[in-house]
Amino acid sequence: xxxxxxxxxxxxxxxxxxxxxxxxxxxxxxxxxxxxxxxxxxxxxxxxxxxxxxxxxxxxxxxxxxxxxxxxxxxxxxxxxxxxxxxxxxxxxxxxxxxxxxxxxxxxxxxxxxxxxxxxxxxxxxxxxxxxxxxxxxxxxxxxxxxxxxxxxxxxxxxxx
Numbered sequence: 001x002x003x004x005x006x007x008x009x010x011x012x013x014x015x016x017x018x019x020x021x022x023x024x025x026x027x028x029x030x031x032x033x034x035x036x037x038x039x040x041x042x043x044x045x046x047x048x049x050x051x052x053x054x055x056x057x058x059x060x061x062x063x064x065x066x067x068x069x070x071x072x073x074x075x076x077x078x079x080x081x082x083x084x085x086x087x088x089x090x091x092x093x094x095x096x097x098x099x100x101x102x103x104x105x106x107x108x109x110x111x112x113x114x115x116x117x118x119x120x121x122x123x124x125x126x127x128x129x130x131x132x133x134x135x136x137x138x139x140x141x142x143x144x145x146x147x148x149x150x151x152x153x154x155x156x157x158x159x160x161x
Contacts, residue, residue, distance in 0.1 A: 030095035030141055036133055037143035038161035042105040043090045047143060053133035057093035057144045059160065060129035066158040069126055075115055075153050087116045087148040089123045093130045095139040119148055
């Protein structure tokens, strides 16, 4: 019964992700327009080339906590026969550590696209424990990118840029 509930919950998230278009909306942060970004070429195609902050945004509890979050709920079994791939998700971390403006940077087809949208939905709901970027010792708004590796239908690694 628990497994059925988890699968249903994940599928609801998937449909939510489909309903929310993959449109990049520039979040107004603490300093107005977001002026910094981690170094990521696909993101720069959407935002324009932005300078890197002195200190990048980091998840407060580290990479292992991010991996634990994304592996806590197994992906639907019918998608376990897809090849290995990577999902890249960009989002803004404000100077206050708030997150928003999630967007998929990677393109996928079929079941991989379904999983990518499901992971995007999960990212939107992850605990907001982000330490903001810094420039000249001051907190600032910055884009961050999560790279999520999927092998045999399961998340095996999550890391920020």
